[in-house]
Amino acid sequence: MGILLQLAFRNLGRNRRRTLLTVLTVALGTGLLTVALSMLTGILLDTLKFAAAAVGHVRVVDPEYARRDQLMPLAYNLPDVAAVVAAAEGQPGVLSAHPHIMMGVTGAREDQDIGENFSLLHGAPIAYYTDILDLDVYLSSGRLPAKDGEAVLGETFAAELDVKVGGVVIVLGQTQDGSPSPARLEVVGLVDLGNKNVNRQTFVLLSQAQWLADLEGGATEVLVHTADHDDADEVAAALRSQSALSAYDVAAWNERPPFDSVGAFLQAVRGIVSGIIVFITGLGVLNTMLMSVLERTNEIGVMRAMGLTSSQTRAMFLVEAVTIAAFGGVVGVSLGSGVAFYLSRVGIHLGEAVAKAPAGIPLHETVYPHASVDTVVLAFLLGLAMAVVGGILPAWRASRIQPVEAMRHRR
């Protein structure tokens, strides 16, 4: 192996311009990978943070509600929600537990007929809005609701109704037994949550939602929060074992749609993006190595005549390719990390494409890449993969050179 390493290093200096170009190709590939993977990780973490805030690290609901989750059936609720909150808050590892009601409503201004402007209405204690959702941070105007009859609207919903802070809207929801249930709400604030679909929401106090749903003292769910979203599985298991909660469905955020598939989806995107970059960069390495094999046919033949085996020949070219990739990889991940770190401060505006994402997948229009050691190591390893992808064919071709064929080749 020593001689192969020595030859590989020496051969890199043989055509320095070509080696430099190939190193730069790999550097560009690994740099792009570092930025792309950091970006996707940033989106994933953003999604997780949003998921945790929006749906709770752990959710406690009626089992039937869990089965019909998408329909948000008010009939399957938690009648004594205070008892459920108390049981959850008594569990070590739980930071908070908040009752929450979600229902679909249609809305209109006072002077309009109830039309087709739909909104997802949330009812929760003010602490949930300030401590968990950070709704006050996202206020673009006005304030949070302080009493029944007040609401905060997402900007998309407000724009559709053409209503501003100080305006009044009529929302039409339903009670737990399915009867229509209207409410007159004063708009006290508008929020911009960074996504057009997510901005189609309405936020009121829990008591207001309880009144709308005819659910006094109850809620449709209790959202439990832990110190870290990674603790959710453990806390969910502990809550399930509590006798007070045994009648309910207790599920961690990552066990529920759409978050059970967002992670896998983003991982698939990471895989596809990585695969494309590895393939394209591998072509660059392939070109260099093939040229090198062609130029050195005679030399390879001489070494084969002297006893170099076909597997040693393959190894020699692969070592060369991997050495190029190692240099390129170090340069690439260094530059890529710098760019990713910078972008993690200023963010990348993805614009309208993201705004059209399904409402259940809360992607923000501006994403902040997340550069981590894991990402850098992965990008570097994928850089080595580029070398193997680009080096295999030339190495195989080199190993097929017969010594007698090389003897016929005269310089």
Place this chain on the structure above:
Amino acid sequence: MICQLVGVTKSYPMGDLLVQALRGVNVSVGAGEFTVFAGPSGSGKSTALNLLGCLDRPTSGEVFLDGQNVATLSDDALGAVRARRIGFIFQSFNLIPVLTASENVDLALRLAGVEGSRAERVEKALTEVGLKDYLHRRPSQLSGGQQQRVAIARALVKSPAIVIADEPTANLDSTNGEAILDLMRQMNEEKGVTFLFSTHDPMVMARAKRVVRLKDGEVVADEVRAPS
């Protein structure tokens, strides 16, 4: 006897034609010989040399090296035979350009699996060919004659059973060519190294102890002669 071709034929496809490079050749080379395979282009001398050097396999017939039939060995086994028992000297010197003179010679030992004392053997081999002061020069820093001397040291450093030299003076001027031939002849006489050449150079033939002439793939003459 070091090596032997027994009833060897070798044919190559060339387009739609099958070219008969060797037609039932029988020839033996004994230890300590300084033998030339001579003949015009297309006579089959290089093909015969390739077969005796274990670089190629015959279409039919047998090739023996130290009594072992090597015609049926696998690629890797043939490679091992070449690495340990056969030295090569080429027309174009064919040194590895990224290695120094001593590293080129050392490469032969490493590929032969020689462990330990390599540095002494390398220095001794290069000293014997008159290049003691050029150990760390790369091929591009050496003249053609010096490069061929490195190639001779590379071929001899592993003490092979036979040295195969394919037109070793063809790329040298007459002065350097004669000096190289004298050096090889000296190695042959002083150390008993067996040399086998292919050439049509009269200068090489004049120094040979034996000349095997080939024509159209057949041995047409085998002359043992008094050295000049």
